[in-house]
Amino acid sequence: MVPLAHMQPDRAIMKEKNAPLGKMLKNTPESTLERKQAIMEQARDGRLEILKGYLEPIRKFITENRAIRSIGSNVLNDAFLFGTYKQTSEAIRGRTWDGKQLTALGRINHLIVHALYLYAIKESGMGVWEFYNGGWDDPGTTITKAGTAYMASWFFDVVQYHPNTVSNILSLIEDSARKRGYESVASGLHSIKNTWDKATLQKLFFKKEDAKTEEEK
Amino acid sequence: MNIEEQKKELEELIKKLIALGEDADELNFWTEMFDTMDEGARSKLLSNLSKEATDLEKA
Incomplete structure (x- = not known):
């Protein structure tokens, strides 16, 4: 998917260069539009790479931190990080990885889910991934800020997808x-x-x- | 360039890109992220946006 997106600008320009002059002039507005879209796609791909770099320290911290690994399964941790990256990138591109086109509201919702995930990480202090205080069966147990943010992010996700x-x-x-x-x-x-x-x-x-x-x- | 100057440049680039047809929701997302990004990522982002604006103006 990514290599194709990178090819688009060249392909659009090549198409225009190879077109007969009359046809090229006739199609100028459309080809300009195509070229602009290709430029935007390529720039967004570049920004996704920046985002990937931004999330890398979080991924590294969680996968290397024994305390966090012991709380949840590796599958959960990986799913959490993958989900954060996936949803944010989908919001930027305007479509899901399986090709569904998102509306403006769908894109905003993805960003809300992402923001709440990051907030949950921040509130958990990056080292103690706790969603609640006290034992799970303890009547006095209260949900932490991180837990609340995580639940909210889960809710926004479920509202959209399930x-x-x-x-x-x-x-x-x-x-x-x-x-x-x-x-x-x-x-x-x-x-x-x-x-x-x-x-x-x-x-x-x-x-x-x-x-x-x-x-x- | 310090972070305040970078933020000013970011705002100007975003205004320009929106006028050129880029998506406002996505670009505002980067505005919110900007403070949390490190120097290297901020420079890369500004360079990316600047190149896009130049390419779109030429297209």
Whole structure:
């Protein structure tokens, strides 16, 4: 994918050079537009390389830090870093790695997810990757700032990519509230879930055909 | 060039690039990142944006 993007400017110029003069003049506005797009693509590729360098110290710190490695699996750490790089680069390029075209809102959402990830790292002090204070089963346990940021980033990610997951989680909480006798909470959640299910959220984040779910395709 | 001068140059380049049709959302993202980047990365970014602006003006 990257080599092709790098080839685009040369290809656009070559195409123009080889075109007959009449045809070239006729097509000037379109070829200029193509050339400008190719210049932008190439410049964005360059900026992605800068971004890769920017994230490298974070990747190195986490993969080399035994304390962090012992908390989560390597898979989680790698997925976390890969996700940070992947989503930010997708926001810059305006399309996902599997080719889906993102809307402006989709791109902004990617940047929000990325910013929250970085905030979570910063708040965790880079050395103690803690999402909560105290034991997991301790009633006095509180969620740390890093935990809150991580949860928020997860939520923004899920909203864009897995709306059905949100719907299922709302159902689970609704059932739990009903079983505990919190009827007003349960009916409120039921109403939110109905609104959520009707919203075609993916259309806000992806362009045209890419917004369709697998079932619709 | 100190960081304040670099930021001024960044702002000017971004204004120019947006006028040339570049994506404002992406470029504003780099403005937010700029303070957290090291000197080498900042210089690379400015050079990248400057080259893009020159190439777009010539195109």
